[in-house]
Amino acid sequence: TYKLAVAGGGSTYTPGIIRSLMDRLEDLPLSEIRFYDIDGERQSQVVVAAKAVIEEYTDKIKVIDTTDPQTAFDDVDFVFAQMRVGKYAMRELDEKIPLSHHVVGQETCGPGGLAYGLRTIFPMIELIDYVEKYAKETAWIVNYSNPASIVAEGVRKLRPNSRVLNICDMPVATMRNIAAILGVEREELEVDYFGLNHFGWFTSIKVEGQEKLPEIREHVYKYGLLTEDISKIDYRHADSSWIKTFKNIKLIMDHFPEYLPNPYLQYYLFPDYIVETSNKDYTRANEVMDGREKTLFETVKKYEETGILEDSFAVGVHGTFIVDVTVSLAQNLGKRYLVMVENNGTIPNLPADAMIEVPALITSDGPKPEFVGDIPYFYKAMIDQQLASEKILVEAIVEGSYEKALQAFTLNKTLPSAKVAKAVLDDLIEANKEYWPTL
Ligand code: G6P
Ligand code: MN
Numbered sequence: 001t002y003k004l005a006v007a008g009g010g011s012t013y014t015p016g017i018i019r020s021l022m023d024r025l026e027d028l029p030l031s032e033i034r035f036y037d038i039d040g041e042r043q044s045q046v047v048v049a050a051k052a053v054i055e056e057y058t059d060k061i062k063v064i065d066t067t068d069p070q071t072a073f074d075d076v077d078f079v080f081a082q083m084r085v086g087k088y089a090m091r092e093l094d095e096k097i098p099l100s101h102h103v104v105g106q107e108t109c110g111p112g113g114l115a116y117g118l119r120t121i122f123p124m125i126e127l128i129d130y131v132e133k134y135a136k137e138t139a140w141i142v143n144y145s146n147p148a149s150i151v152a153e154g155v156r157k158l159r160p161n162s163r164v165l166n167i168c169d170m171p172v173a174t175m176r177n178i179a180a181i182l183g184v185e186r187e188e189l190e191v192d193y194f195g196l197n198h199f200g201w202f203t204s205i206k207v208e209g210q211e212k213l214p215e216i217r218e219h220v221y222k223y224g225l226l227t228e229d230i231s232k233i234d235y236r237h238a239d240s241s242w243i244k245t246f247k248n249i250k251l252i253m254d255h256f257p258e259y260l261p262n263p264y265l266q267y268y269l270f271p272d273y274i275v276e277t278s279n280k281d282y283t284r285a286n287e288v289m290d291g292r293e294k295t296l297f298e299t300v301k302k303y304e305e306t307g308i309l310e311d312s313f314a315v316g317v318h319g320t321f322i323v324d325v326t327v328s329l330a331q332n333l334g335k336r337y338l339v340m341v342e343n344n345g346t347i348p349n350l351p352a353d354a355m356i357e358v359p360a361l362i363t364s365d366g367p368k369p370e371f372v373g374d375i376p377y378f379y380k381a382m383i384d385q386q387l388a389s390e391k392i393l394v395e396a397i398v399e400g401s402y403e404k405a406l407q408a409f410t411l412n413k414t415l416p417s418a419k420v421a422k423a424v425l426d427d428l429i430e431a432n433k434e435y436w437p438t439l
Contacts, residue, residue, distance in 0.1 A: 001031040002330065003076040005135075007127055008083040008145070009035030009050075009065070010043035012292045013318060015311075017080065018050045020319030022057040027327045034064040036072035039087075043067070048300045052309045073134035078326055081127060081143040081164075085119040086435065088293060092285035093431045099280040101424050103415060106274075107284065108147040108198050109267040110414030111421075115428045117150030117390070118397050118405070119435045121158070124151050128162045138364075140165060140329050142322055149197035152340045152355035154394045165367060166340035167325055168197050169318045170262055171357065173237060176317050177225045177246060178205055178260075180232035182212055186317075193338050194347060194372050194379070197357050199268070199386050201259035201379065217257055224250040225263070234316035239291065241284050244277075256378075268386070268413040328362035335362055341369045349374040354387050385411055400438030402429075 004021070006014060014035070021030065035050065037043035047065045054061055066072050073079065084091070094112030095105035104110035124145060131141055141164045145151050152166040171193060172186070179186040184207050192204040205212045216225075224247035230238055237246070248266045251273070267274055299311045321337075328335040336359050343354040346369045350356065360367035375383075389411040396404035409421035429439055 001029040002078060003032040003034070004030055004078045004080065005034040005036055005072050005076045007036045007072070007079055007081045007141075010037040010039050010046050011082045011084065012046075012288070012296050013082055013144075014046050015049040015053055015296070015313035016315060016319045017082075017322060018053045019313050020315045020323045022054060023315060024323050024327060025057065028323065028330055030061050032062045032064065032076075034066065034072045034076065036066055036069065038067060040065075040067040045297060045300050048303060049296065049309065049311075049313065052303055053313060069130040070134050073131050073139075076131075076135045077139055078330070079127075079131050079135065079139065079141045080322060080326075081124070081141050081145050083120065083123060083127065083145045085116070085123050086432075088285050088289045090119065090432075090435075091116070092283060092289075094428075095283035095285050096280065097427045097431060098414075098424050099275065099278055099283070101420055101427070102275050103420060103424055104267045104271045104274050105278060105280075105283055106264075106267050108149075109264055110271070110412060111409055111424045111428060113147045113150070113198075114389070114393050114405075114408060114412065115432060117147045117154075117393055118439070119432060120145060120147070120151055121154035121394060121397050124154060125158050128155065128159050128164060132162065139163065140326075140366075142167060142326055142329070144168070144322060147198075148340065149199065149355065150390050150393060152197065153390050154397075156342055156353070156355055157394055158398070163366065165325065165329065165362075166197070166355070167322065167337075168340070168357070169236075169321050170198060170264065171200070171202075171338040172317045172321045174202070174225065174260070174262065177227070177233055178202075178212075178216055180227045180229075181216060181219050181225070182207060191338070191359070192372075193357070193359060194375055195262060195357050196355070196383055196386055196390070197340055198262060198264035199383065200262045200357050201265075202261075203259050205260065213260065216260055217253060220250055220253045220260070222250075224248065225260075234314070236316040236318050239287060241287060259379075268382070271414045271416075325362055329364055329366075332364040333362070334368075336360070336370075337362055339367050341367050344369075346370070347372045347375055349380055350383060351387065354383075382413075385413060396439070397436070402439055405429075405439055 098111045099105035148168045190206040252261045343356045360369040393408035410418045415421040
């Protein structure tokens with residue numbers, strides 16, 4: 001049996017992830033689950049819900065709720081990392097400050113994502129160091145913490161030998177929608193994909209050896225990447241803003257029909273349109289705070305009063321995916337998933353030290369990427385520019401360099417000019433004073 005820690009235990013995702021783990025106890029038997037967060041009060045609330053879920057399955061798992069790293073990570077086999085530095089209050093600013101300058105306001109893309117990256121690198125490194133100090137030598141950190149692309153680059157640069165597997169549920173969520181459109185199970189899809197995190201393309205989508213990309217393309221021209229029956233898309237992405245995001249894939253494919261894009265590419269390719277259609281006063285952070293976060297704390301309160309858990313925290317791709325990947329790590333299954341790896345020749349015409357998102361076989365030794373080959377110039381050019389923005393941003397925080405931060409912002413395709421980049425950066429620096437003392 002394994003001991004597993006959840007770092008960022010106070011996340012709204014925790015109860016759902018716990019249900020995914022409980023559904024898979026045969027494949028990943030657990031003796032202990034440790035919840036670790038720097039906000040102990042918030043975490044304790046969430047752990048009430050997590051424990052209620054665990055009790056539906058078993059009374060054999062020891063649960064620890066702690067803010068002490070040693071207690072959390074001592075002798076663990078796996079750590080699920082899902083920290084959100086600055087919580088939703090800072091996400092709101094990451095979204096609203098750029099929008100106030102008529103620039104894309106998004107938690108992982110554009111200036112908001114860069115700001116979130118600047119906040120997250122050092123806390124992530126601190127977590128890795130704790131895990132390396134206390135956990136088993138063979139322990140893996142399976143990392144969902146955002147902005148994943150920048151976090152992956154920071155980890156590569158500062159802790160190159162650490163056992164961190166960086167993952168994102170967007171490729172798999174996109175595959176969920178593709179499967180719903182084709183009327184097949186997600187597991188039946190065989191896909192090829194390349195890119196950076198939140199910046200990639202599906203180049204092939206096969207079912208039983210048959211290429212389905214043309215069929216998907218025709219569907220997207222009419223409806224976006226959505227089915228008429230939205231219930232086929234799990235609750236994680238059923239909010240109106242996510243529906244809009246999947247609809248907008250039509251806009252991308254109308255212009256660039258070759259491959260199926262990751263939904264996040266809309267922020268880079270159509271920033272003007274995104275800004276026009278955004279509400280500057282009520283962003284996704286508000287939606288999440290008023291929705292998922294509020295519901296969770298209300299559910300906990302009611303549960304404490306009545307013993308009835310009103311939300312079942314149903315499992316979606318977000319929970320399933322992290323457990324799938326971890327089972328493959330634990331059992332050395334070598335299953336093929338889309339994850340982040342260091343390039344090292346997988347895409348020969350991109351830098352060897354780029355953290356790319358591609359298909360890889362997940363073994364106990366880590367991800368083994370499949371050779372992709374050279375990519376066409378358009379995609380390479382886009383990726384090179386985005387990669388430079390992210391790499392320079394990591395240098396900026398490591399060196400405490402304002403100049404480099406401005407270079408990173410200026411290179412980001414969501415920003416129309418150096419003048420605007422500077423104005424947004426300066427406002428974000430003001431808002432992040434306590435997080436970036438050196439910038
Ligand atoms: C997707 C992305 C994650 C992101 C999440 C935000 O799942 O892959 O990286 O954090 O969406 O979702 P939310 O519901 O919080 O807006
Ligand atoms: Mn993601």
